[in-house]
Amino acid sequence: MTSTLNPRFTFDTFVVGAANRLAVTAGRTVAENPGSAYNPLFIYSGSGLGKTHVLMAIGHAAKALAPQLNIEYLTLDEYVEAFHAAIAAGQGDAFRRRFQNVDALLVDDVQFLTNRKEMQAELLRLTEALQQAGHQIVLASDRPPAEIADLDERLISRFSGGLVVDIGIPDYETRVAILRRKSEERGSTFQPGVLETVAKSEFPNVRELMGALNRIVAYQAVNDTPINAEAARQLLGTTAVASPTVASSAVASSSDEFSQFLTDVTVTVGKAVEAWRARVAEAVLRWEGEGYRTGRLEKLLDQETPAAVDEAIAAYVHDVDRLKALEAEVAALDPQAAGEKVFHDPDRMDEAESAAAKVRDGAAPPPGPSAAFPFDSYIAGPSNEVVLSAARDVIAKPGKKYNPLVIVGKSGLGKTHLLNAIGLELARKKGAIVACLSTQGFVDELIAAIDGNRVDWWRARYRRATALLLDDIQLLAGKERTQEELFNLFNQFLDADRQLIFTAPAHPNTLEGLEERIISRLEGGLVAEVSEPDKELRRNALERFLKSQHLPMDVALLDYLADRPTDSVRSLTGIVQRVVEAAAAQDAPVNAGLARDVLEGSPSARRTTGLRTSGIVVSSAGGVRSREKMVWDWPASSDRVIEELR
């Protein structure tokens, strides 16, 4: 039953002039503060001057500012129809409830209330209910409330109680502006003077003006040649040559002397207000209507014969476009900052640019996870099974399952790797902003922000994040301010179901220097421990390392190294590194024997390279090519004994 808002009818597409500025301003105000500014807002004008456009524009603007608002646009006829249908279905109460829950009710063509007593009573009841609930009502009619015939006194006083504004017939300049915009929209271009000729004709409303434009658009399309001003005049059947004015035609008969005087004045004014002034004035009118400061253009008007007026206007429009772009950019990052006046003053471009840059800085995403730690490369094994499955759960349902997730474990067990890996996975989600950094970095950033007096943007930056991952949370010890900030962030993240992940060397309640409130919050999630790598994990890690270094997969070497107890993957990697380096230095292959030599020490006397052979003669024809098939290094017998003992 309710009409949908026509997407073309927005404030952006509405040409603002002196005749409709008040209505547009009131409409914008109402859209920004529904229910509180002017309630009800009553707009009246003759047919075709833009009531419906303004009404729908209010709906669009309000919706854009607060998408959750329930906005209903309908004509009175539709309202009546809905009412009758509801009554017929015996659902009068449901009907009333439906409209009483509307946040902004836009009713068009209210003049049809004439002779509808029962609808008047219904509308009165609705208006009262909506007003009491602080909901907005906007009404449009072709005449002011008092002139709607047979309208209930109480409704008149209700309607007049808010703000009653009218939309007048657009003046010449607005007509030109409307024509220009509409022809632009249609992609039609006309010779200079054509649109002005059309605008000179007195059309009682914009609709007929559009009709005239359509005619010349059609004519030009058919004739394949650009229409000129004279042809346009003939086409539209207007004979007005000298600029006619409302004034001179209206009083022509009332007094000869006065009208003669008026004509003379008109001619003088016409001469005095040169064409460029009209253009500048038109631009002033247009941009002022859109809320931009026009000081620069007004200054032009103060000059006698300014040079390059059109360039100045073009430069102004360019600046306004830039401001619009900046404002849109800023609005996306920080809606509050976008409302600043500086984004509506083309004379302060520099300030606008720097304001935008400031917001941009603040909105720069916080440090993210490092790409060096992909999730796939995290080696799984029984010793980190629990923490890995928790990590997978977190990735699948960030913020929902384990929040916060605290990964504890000794140094070198891959906590940082896992943290970054989870961060990378989380960051893949659409719209995700993952803050992943070391606690030290976090502290340093806060100090820099305090130093630069930018704590607000620093906060804003982290508040925008969808996940916060902090490495080495124990470093917070003694940093009271950071703990305070983290505490606040913590709460916000928890409230908004955004994921928090921390790493710590030990269980949070054993960490010293952390405030109780932080510890208890850390404990409130899941504390998962990464233990020392088990043999399987060590083996996997070794395999991966050897693969990554393009080293041969020597089973004996793997077994040997994996069997060596290590407290972390990091030290395991260190060991292999040592073996590989030694092998490179000796130009020997990496194998278990070498590893044993390197790790457990071996008589250096035997470390003569190259000369020892296994006794197999390698023929020059290359009968035995693979070095792997040769036994180059026989382990010392003492080594073997030790190994067996283990």
Add this chain to the structure above:
Amino acid sequence: MSLVNFTSREITCKIVYYGPGRSGKTTNLHYVYGRVPETRRGRMVSLATQTDRTLFFDFLPIDLGQISGFSTRFQLYTVPGQVYYNATRRLVLQGADGVVFVGDSQARQLDENLESLQNLQSNLLEHGVDVRTLPLVMQYNKQDLPPELILTPPELDDALNFRAVPSFAADALHGKGVFETLKGISELVLKRLAAGSPA
């Protein structure tokens, strides 16, 4: 006062009728008032003594409606002619966009005319306005009196109009020359539109 406000699309002209006492300034305004359609004129404010002498000033706003997209208003003022109301005269002159000097054509009033002209000049100077730059027209009123009592317009031009501004012979009581004068001053004032707002 800004003469032309491009932002609010308004033209406002303040025109002051100046001249010696009893030269017919208020009569000019009355005639204009009578000819302007009711919808276009405001209330004429006239503060006069019991014997119909202007004590303070007359004020007649006229709305010419939309001209080239500008809502155009004229404000016509008169000053009290008598010598001792100089403070009022100076006040009324403030912000004037143009002055109509209404002279009395009677031969015996020539000195009063001269004195009033000098007074105009000095009062304008007090506002920092040079009489040579301000739009000014002369009106020689009471041309309907018997010829032996009055000076002819050329004689008055010789005697008063040493700046050679436009001059108009008038009979304000019957309306002759009233609108011509108003038109004359309006043109001068409006031509300054192109030159931007006056100080």
